[in-house]
Amino acid sequence: MFKEIKNKYLRYSSIFVFFVIIFFSALQLNFLWLFGYSPSYHDIKIPTLRVGSELYTADGKLIGRYFKENRTPVNFNEISPSVINALVATEDVRFYKHWGIDAQAVGRAVVGFGKEGGASTITQQLAKNLYRTRYNKSQGILNKIPLVRTLIFKLKEWMTAVKLESNYSKQDIITMYLNTVSFGNNAYGIKTASRIYFDKETKELSTTDAAMLVGMLKGTTYYNPIKNPARALERRNTVLSQMNKYKFLSRDSLTQLSKEPIKLKEGKMEDGSDGDSYLRAAVAKNLEKWCKDNGYDLYEDGLKIYTTIxxxxxxxxxxxxxxxxxxxxxxxxxxxxxxxxxxxxxxxxxxxxxxxxxxxxxxxxxxxxxxxxxxxxxxxxxxxxxxxxxxxxxxxxxxxxxxxxxxxxxxxLNTGMMTMEPSTGKIKVWVGGIDHKFFKYDHVNQAKRQAGSTFKPFAYLTALEQGMSPCDKFTDKPVKIAFQDKGETKYWEPKNADYSVSYQEMSLRWAMARSVNTITAQVTEKVGWDNVVKWAHECGIDSHLESVPSVALGSNDVTVYEMVKAYATFMNNGVKTDPILVEKITDQDDNLIDEFKPKTKRVLTEEIAWLMTYMFRGGMEEPRGTSQALWDWPDLFRKNNQIGGKTGTSSDYVDAWYMGLTKDLVTGVWVGCDERTAHFKNGEQGEGSRTALPIFAKFMEKVYLDPKSGYTYGPFPKATVEITRTYNCPSPRIVRDTSSNDSVLVDSTDVAEPATTETAPTPVPTETEVKKEDKKPEPVQNQPAVVVPLTKKEERELKRKQRQEEREKRKNGDN
Known part of the structure; x- marks a missing residue:
């Protein structure tokens, strides 16, 4: 009889154990989708803390973060012992004795029907936080049954807790726990909470600081010290009492510390860790496809992103x-x-x-x-x-x-600015606007505006591609161009900026330098506006361009990003280089995940590229070149430094541009209102040389005056191939009349030895892109004009006088 009973119990026990094993196996494997997701062995080995990614400059400065949960992990040895003691005393006093499940606490909770407190251990809470076992995606079909759902949740947490305990030390578990919990106010993890609430490192937290933070874990809103200071103080003192109860704190210390008020000090994680920026948004957009293709979450996978900035x-x-x-x-x-x-x-x-x-x-x-x-x-x-x-x-x-x-x-008024190294494709500067908080629209790569005269170089490039040289001449005269529009013949009559023509013959270089609309229109007609569109696209303009007679005058909308990329092609020996904003990506431990190189394609010959650079120099070197307002910043021209560039102003002074070139950098600047019907009243105030150019000038001046910037003065590189086109073409020079010491413009043919354009001539400042040309002066009797270099003082005085005369002309209505 006894033997039969014994065999019976053994059989039932075996059956029970068998079904328990089957049940837990089904639970783990999510049999028939009844139970929902459970962490796998791989998940346990590689826990995901949902750490935000960090954004760095090329020189290692943190400038932004991406996160859904504002969290920065911390190591165990960086945590104040007071935090560990407060947590164990309050949440799980038997933490160092159990194996993930506290049997005593479970029994106490069952007998007392939960009145004696919960039975969840720190390890179980970590399982819940780390693997989100109670989220909808972790639930199965049985989650529809209330009591069964709760039981399954608990069993999953127990299973996961045991797995965690078998794979990690107690120090690892408590560290992971403190890195995952929320402390309210978008502060996840003990390090972030320490900085946000007390502006301290985690290891610097005092006993009262630690008690307050641990106390918040019971209810981050209810015990929030900012919103509910009285409750937070009461809860903090409860934690201190628990620490005293379990011998982590003496009675005297408890008495003393309980009397202290909560001392908060608002802090920030690090520079760039809060808020948003144009650059941060641009990088996020830049990495969208990469993250999708490579299976990364920018906001949760703890990437370190190193930009080229x-x-x-x-x-x-x-x-x-x-x-x-x-x-x-x-x-x-x-x-x-x-x-x-x-x-x-x-x-x-x-x-x-x-x-x-x-x-x-x-x-x-x-x-x-x-x-x-x-x-x-x-x-x-x-x-x-x-x-x-x-x-x-x-x-x-x-x-x-x-x-x-x-x-x-x-x-x-708003602006967009981008600077790029043509040789490497690296974007060094990205300014999307005046204030990202109020103006989210990025004026570097989102805003498309009429390029104005900054688009003219593509017409002159097309001319060079068709065999012309910088010295080929056109006449500044009225132009009437016929074109077809939907089968109808129409006529376009471009005007110069001052609505006058000089009937003067000009080289291509001088015409581009002075930004003469009538000559640009003639060049466009001769080379074909379809071809201007073609070469603009070849150099790097990606936007759709309407092929119309006015295309070279900038009638199409483009971005600053595109213009910088296209101009960089000229400066990179004719090799188009797609700009890169991100150089490399690593994980939290600085292990390289990926690095990025720019795509390149040769689109121009080295000769054509060098000739275009030479053409751009004309803005400073040719008489009345539109870049000559740069002389207001003399520090730009030390040590034989050369700068090329092109101003641009769209119709009615709505959009103002400057494209600036040095031997190392290409910079594009746009200025205007987001509302396209808003504009300056006149050219003196709204042209590119008065609005956008000074931004470039002030920027480059700061760069050059900083010996540690890495960018130095110097001329543009000499040609590395044979230049077969004529380019040392005569242009009018500024000369001094020796009889009166007045400086006047004369044609180079009027002097015995015309200066070549390899030597920068004395500048004549300009206020608009095309000014009314003075009549050719008559030589003074018995005193022939001779070429004499002006001193810098004389240059500045000449410029001052000319501006004064132009203001008086405008005032008197002489336009």
Whole structure:
């Protein structure tokens, strides 16, 4: 009888154990999708902490982070012992004795029906946090049954806790736990919480600091010291009492520390760890495809992303933008006063606020809500409310209606700036606008605007490609070009910026340097506007370009990014190089994951590329070249330094550009309002040489004056191949009349020994891209004009006098 009972119990026990094994196996394998996901052995070996990625400059400066949970991991030896003691005393006093499941605590919880406290160990909580075992994606079909669902959750956590305990030390487990838990205020992990609440490193936390943070784990909102300081203090003292109860804290210390108030000090993780920026957004966009193709999550996989950005150059660019844009905004307000700046190309006033209001999504919704009551719609947009607005003196709180806001921001000038190394393709500077907080639109790679005269070089490039030379001549004269538009013959009559022509014969180099519209139009007609489009695309312009007679005058919309890429082709010996913004990506332990090299393609011969560089030098070297406002920054021209470039101004002074070239860098700058009908009143205020060029000048001046920037003065490289085209062509020179000491323009043919264009001539500053040409002066009797170099002092005085004369002419209506 006894033997039968014994065999019976053994049989039942065996059956029970068998079914337990089967059950846990089914649970682990998610049999028939009944139980949902359970962490695999691989998951346990490689736990995912969902750590945000970090963004660095090329020289190792942290400039931004990407995260869903603001978390930075910390090692065990970096954690204050007070944190460990507070956590164990409060959450799991038998932590160092159990193997993931505390049987005593489970029994106590079952007998007391949960009244004696929960039975969850630190390891179980880690399992829940680390693998999200209670998330929807971790649930199976049985999750529909309430009590069964809870049981399955618990069993999963137990299984995972045991796996964790078998693979990691107690120190590893408690470190992982402290790195995963949330402390509220978007602070995940003990390191982030230490910095945000106390502005301390984790190892510097005091006993009271540690007690407060551990106390928050019971309820990050309820015990939040910022929102609920009284509750947080009470909870902190409870934790201190627990530490005393389990011998981590003496009675005297408990008494003393319980009397201390909570001392918070708001801090930030590191420079660049909060907020957003144009660069951060651009990199995220840049890496979208890479992350998808390689199976990485930018916001959770703890990547270290090293950009090509140079932190010094970026700083100098941002300073130059801030300084110049502040000045331009004052000038813009001064020009318009109380008038609105919104006019179409026919000079008709535009009701921009009304149009912008009607384009808002809320407008159509309000119309549907109040179909027969337009006054209610208008009232909504005119209702004042508190808002924060951008100003150059800092963010300002004000009472604005929606229409007030539209009017205010419709008058704000913005900018985009990018600098690239042509030889490497590395982007060294990226300034997407004046303030990312208020203006999210990136003016480097998102905003497309009319390029104006910065597009003219593609017409001159096409001319060179068709066999012309920089010395070939065209005449500045009225032009009427026929073209076909949908089967109809139409005519285009381009005008120079000052609506006059000089009937002077000019070389291609001089015409490009002076940005003469009539000659550019003639060149475009001769080479074919289809071919201008072709060569612009070949050099790096990706946007669609309408093939029209005005294409070379910049009638198409392009980005700063494209223009810099295309101009860099000229400076890189004719090799088009796709710019790169990210150089390499590593993991948290600095192991290389991937590195990036630019794609390259030869599109121009070395000879053509060198000739184009030579053409760009004309902006500084040819009389009245449009880059000569750069002489206002004499520090740019030390040690035989050479700068090339091209200004650009679209119709009605809406868009202003400057493309600046040095031996090492290509920089593009655009300036204008986001609203295209807003513009300066006249050329003196709104042309590229007065708006965009100074940003380039101030930036490069800072770069050159910093001996540690890595970029030095120097001339453009000499040709490395034979130049078969004529390029030392005679151009008018500035000469001094020895009888009167006055400086005048004469043709080089009027002097016995004309200077070659290899030596930079004395500059004549210009205020607009094409000025009214002075009549050729008559030589003084018995005193022939001779070429005499001017001193720098004389150059500046000449420039000052000429500007003064031009202002007086404009004042008197002599345009």
């Amino acid at each position: 140079d932190s010094k150059l970026q700083k100098y660019a941002e300073e130059a933008v801030q300084d110049q844009m502040k000045t331009l905004q004052r000038r813009f307000y001064s020009v318009w006063g109380n008038e609105d700046p919104w006019y179409d190309s026919e000079k008709n006033k535009v009701d921009y606020p009304d149009r912008a209001m009607k384009n808002l999504p809320i407008y159509s919704l309000l119309q549907k809500k109040f179909p027969n009551n337009p006054d209610s719609v208008t009232a909504y947009f005119n209702k004042k409310k508190k808002m924060q607005i951008f100003t150059y003196k800092g963010d300002r709180d004000t009472l604005f209606s929606t229409l007030d806001s539209i009017r205010y921001y419709g008058k704000i």
